[in-house]
Each structure stands twice: as structure tokens, then as C-alpha cells.
Amino acid sequence: MRTMKMLTLTTSLTLAALSTGCLLPKDGPRTGAVASGSPLAVVDDVKVWTTTSKEKVAETEYTDENGRSLGKASTYKDKTTVHTAKIWYPVQGTEQLSDEDFFRISGDQASLDETIALRRNGKKWSRRGIGLMAGGAVGMVASYFVPNGGIRTGLLVVGGLSVSGGYYLSWWGANQMNPETHAVDRSVADRAANKYNDSLKATGGLSLNKGF
Numbered sequence: 001m002r003t004m005k006m007l008t009l010t011t012s013l014t015l016a017a018l019s020t021g022c023l024l025p026k027d028g029p030r031t032g033a034v035a036s037g038s039p040l041a042v043v044d045d046v047k048v049w050t051t052t053s054k055e056k057v058a059e060t061e062y063t064d065e066n067g068r069s070l071g072k073a074s075t076y077k078d079k080t081t082v083h084t085a086k087i088w089y090p091v092q093g094t095e096q097l098s099d100e101d102f103f104r105i106s107g108d109q110a111s112l113d114e115t116i117a118l119r120r121n122g123k124k125w126s127r128r129g130i131g132l133m134a135g136g137a138v139g140m141v142a143s144y145f146v147p148n149g150g151i152r153t154g155l156l157v158v159g160g161l162s163v164s165g166g167y168y169l170s171w172w173g174a175n176q177m178n179p180e181t182h183a184v185d186r187s188v189a190d191r192a193a194n195k196y197n198d199s200l201k202a203t204g205g206l207s208l209n210k211g212f
Contacts, residue, residue: 028179029089033095033105040106047085054079107192125172125176128169129166129169
């Protein structure tokens with residue numbers, strides 16, 4: 001019974017991770033932008049998000065008429081935490097660009113190549129991680145039907161390690177595909193924008209700031 005509960009929990013967590021998209025990259029600006037003649041810039045911003053967790057607020061002890069303890073019960077409530085992080089992203093005029101479009105328009109081929117390599121690497125490891133998770137979950141479920149105790153335990157252990165390892169690889173890959181993850185430093189993007197704007201005879205070193 002304990003083994004079946006663990007299998008059910010592991011399978012449910014794996015399916016939830018795959019179906020809810022928590023291991024998929026976040027959507028960013030659409031790619032395919034072309035040079036419009038507007039200056040390029042790097043925008044500083046602040047990302048704000050919240051998470052909810054359970055927080056223990058009380059514990060009640062139950063006793064019988066003789067004062068002997070019958071057990072304890074904990075009371076929890078939802079706790080919402082606000083997180084902030086500094087981010088930056090490139091723009092053309094007032095339009096947000098993907099890093100790929102930004103470096104392509106600015107003519108910074110080296111940074112463009114690094115960005116494309118980062119996204120491809122992320123996609124590769126994300127797919128491998130998802131496959132490893134799925135294979136691990138299948139192995140754990142299959143172990144329930146194996147009569148040999150040693151093989152069953154081996155399948156459970158290997159399956160569990162595959163699920164946890166696959167989750168990490170998928171998360172790592174999805175993070176590399178996230179538009180907020182950059183292959184180069186912000187200063188590199190600034191230099192690319194300055195060089196491009198100089199070629200347009202626009203204001204050099206244009207930088208917009210939000211939230212500061």
C-alpha cells in the first residue's frame with residue numbers, strides 16, 4: 001500500500017509538471033522584428049511575482065478525561081510572499097525585442113551566435129529532461145507489477161532518480177530558453193545599441209529605465 005501511494009504521488013507530480021507547463025519556457029516578445037529606423041536601447045525593469053505556501057499558525061493537543069494525550073493537530077494558513085528581481089530587455093523605439101532580433105538588427109553577430117546557441121542548448125536539455133522524467137515514471141509504475149523484490153526496488157530507485165534528475169534538466173533547459181535569461185552581459189547589449197544608434201546619427205547610449 002505504501003509503495004502504491006508513492007507511485008501514485010510520483011506519477012501525479014510528473015504529469016502535473018508536464019501538463020501545467022512549469023518546465024516550459026516563458027513566452028517573450030515575438031521574433032521576426034525588422035529594423036524600423038528607431039533607435040535601439042536597453043531597458044531596466046523590475047519583475048514582481050508572488051508565491052503561496054502553507055504556514056503553521058497553531059497546534060492543538062487532544063487529551064482524554066485523564067489528561068493522557070490522544071494526539072495533536074496543526075493548523076495552517078496560506079502565506080503569500082512577494083518577490084522582486086531586476087531584469088533588462090532590449091527595445092527598438094517603444095517595441096520590446098527578443099535578444100535574437102536585437103543583436104541581428106544591431107549587427108552584433110557574435111552576441112547573436114551566443115544567444116542562438118544558448119536557446120538551442122536549452123531546448124535540447126529541456127526535451128531530454130522531460131523524456132527522462134517520463135521514462136522514470138513509467139519505470140516506477142512498472143515496478144509495482146514485478147514480483148521479484150530486488151528488481152522491484154531497483155526499478156523504484158532508478159525511476160525515482162530519473163524523475164528528479166529529469167525535472168532538474170528540464171527546468172535548467174527551460175531557464176535557458178527564458179527571454180529573461182541572456183547569453184551576454186547587459187553591457188554588451190548597451191555597446192551594441194550605442195554602435196547602432198551612432199550609425200543612425202541618433203542619440204548615443206540611449207537607455208530607458210523603469211522602476212528605479
